[in-house]
Amino acid sequence: MNLIELSDISKQFGKTKAIDKVSITFAPNKIHGLLGRNGAGKTTLLNIINNRIFPDQGTVKIGGSSVKNDEQILRNVFYMTEKNLYPESYSLKELLNLCKDFYPTTDLSCANNLAEKFKLNMKQKIGGLSSGYLSIFKAIMALSSNALILILDEPVSGLDANHRELLYREILASYAAKAQTIIISTHLIEEIATLLEEVAIINNGKILLQEPVESLLQKAWIVAGEKSKVRRFTESMRTLRTTPIGQREETLLFGQIDNEQLQTGKDIGLEFARASLQKIFIGLTDNMEANHE
Amino acid sequence: MFFPQDNEKPIYLQLASAVEDDILSGIFKEDEQIISTTELSIALRINPATANKAINLLVDQGLLYKKRGLGMFVTPGASDKILSRRKELFKDDFVLPLLKEARKISLPAEQIIEIIMKEGCIDESD
Numbered sequence: 111m112n113l114i115e116l117s118d119i120s121k122q123f124g125k126t127k128a129i130d131k132v133s134i135t136f137a138p139n140k141i142h143g144l145l146g147r148n149g150a151g152k153t154t155l156l157n158i159i160n161n162r163i164f165p166d167q168g169t170v171k172i173g174g175s176s177v178k179n180d181e182q183i184l185r186n187v188f189y190m191t192e193k194n195l196y197p198e199s200y201s202l203k204e205l206l207n208l209c210k211d212f213y214p215t216t217d218l219s220c221a222n223n224l225a226e227k228f229k230l231n232m233k234q235k236i237g238g239l240s241s242g243y244l245s246i247f248k249a250i251m252a253l254s255s256n257a258l259i260l261i262l263d264e265p266v267s268g269l270d271a272n273h274r275e276l277l278y279r280e281i282l283a284s285y286a287a288k289a290q291t292i293i294i295s296t297h298l299i300e301e302i303a304t305l306l307e308e309v310a311i312i313n314n315g316k317i318l319l320q321e322p323v324e325s326l327l328q329k330a331w332i333v334a335g336e337k338s339k340v341r342r343f344t345e346s347m348r349t350l351r352t353t354p355i356g357q358r359e360e361t362l363l364f365g366q367i368d369n370e371q372l373q374t375g376k377d378i379g380l381e382f383a384r385a386s387l388q389k390i391f392i393g394l395t396d397n398m399e400a401n402h403e
Numbered sequence: 404m405f406f407p408q409d410n411e412k413p414i415y416l417q418l419a420s421a422v423e424d425d426i427l428s429g430i431f432k433e434d435e436q437i438i439s440t441t442e443l444s445i446a447l448r449i450n451p452a453t454a455n456k457a458i459n460l461l462v463d464q465g466l467l468y469k470k471r472g473l474g475m476f477v478t479p480g481a482s483d484k485i486l487s488r489r490k491e492l493f494k495d496d497f498v499l500p501l502l503k504e505a506r507k508i509s510l511p512a513e514q515i516i517e518i519i520m521k522e523g524c525i526d527e528s529d
Contacts, residue, residue, distance in 0.1 A: 141450055283445050286451050304447075304453070
């Protein structure tokens with residue numbers, strides 16, 4: 111019911127290929143991260159999933175039904191957009207009631223509870239909210255909608271560090287209780303990394319990779335040491351990014367290294383460290399640019 | 404529970420080892436219930452699948468057991484089990500890195516032993 115399948119999706123705006131033959135499946139009951147640089151195609155892809163814009167080709171299926179032919183299926187999806195699409199003169203309370211009309215499963219007491227935790231006054235008008243509180247309100251609607259699928263586009267945009275922490279925990283609490291399929295698109299990769307089970311990276315309208323975060327992290331190493339030694343060691347390996355630091359060099363390796371190789375490297379005086387999801391992301395998305403342009 | 408412990412190991416291994424530390428120190432006592440994976444996940448801000456993986460690893464090692472409908476409990480003898488395995492790992496995890504650093508700075512064995520004897524709180528705690 112909450113499986114999302116995209117096959118062969120393309121979308122062009124003018125001469126720009128915003129989405130280029132993308133096929134990707136978001137497995138049910140998992141928290142997915144959709145990561146990409148500005149203009150990579152994240153929001154376009156999310157809009158297509160939600161049938162808000164139409165692809166030039168390809169199909170989107172949710173729970174086996176095509177979103178084009180079955181509008182009811184989108185009632186299972188709560189899409190939190192980055193932009194505010196609600197009329198400014200409405201109060202938060204009114205909007206929440208409207209939300210209940212569209213998502214009958216909406217839990218009003220859950221919403222009020224969350225509003226209290228974030229110290230959000232539900233009587234005020236949406237037009238008067240700061241950008242942080244606008245995000246908070248949209249997130250509260252998403253979390254209390256009880257939709258099977260939550261799609262959160264930049265959910266922590268404008269939030270201070272305290273509120274980001276609180277929201278991450280509320281997302282986890284909601285997921286622990288309801289096991290929704292959740293897709294989160296964000297630029298704050300470091301913060302979100304431990305929340306995600308799967309990650310998909312989109313670059314220039316194409317999916318670069320999709321895999322469990324844990325296995326992705328196991329594939330990358332940072333190797334550091336004297337320049338010539340690092341170069342010799344990494345000669346036949348896939349490297350993503352090299353940072354010179356004086357006579358030293360740090361290189362991001364991508365691909366399994368076995369223990370024997372690791373030991374060989376250590377024996378010649380090289381140092382090894384694990385790379386974070388953010389470092390891998392930067393390496394992959396920088397690298398692709400260099401290769402393609 | 405110190406978490407994350409370091410960046411080298413996958414998170415579920417770090418978490419498993421943090422739970423072991425709390426069994427060793429007596430925060431989690433034998434035959435007592437430990438925190439649920441949901442609570443762990445929310446408290447540590449990690450995906451529940453990661454928390455589950457850590458807890459399941461400890462179950463597989465016989466350090467925790469499941470009571471149906473209740474949750475996870477510490478197996479009697481878990482602390483001793485962890486202790487003996489940590490002792491086995493002591494050489495790899497602590498002594499070898501120590502010797503590596505000692506070699507790097509040309510510190511002779513006698514001096515290392517001297518430091519250990521001087522700091523020596525190993526026998527006293529027995």
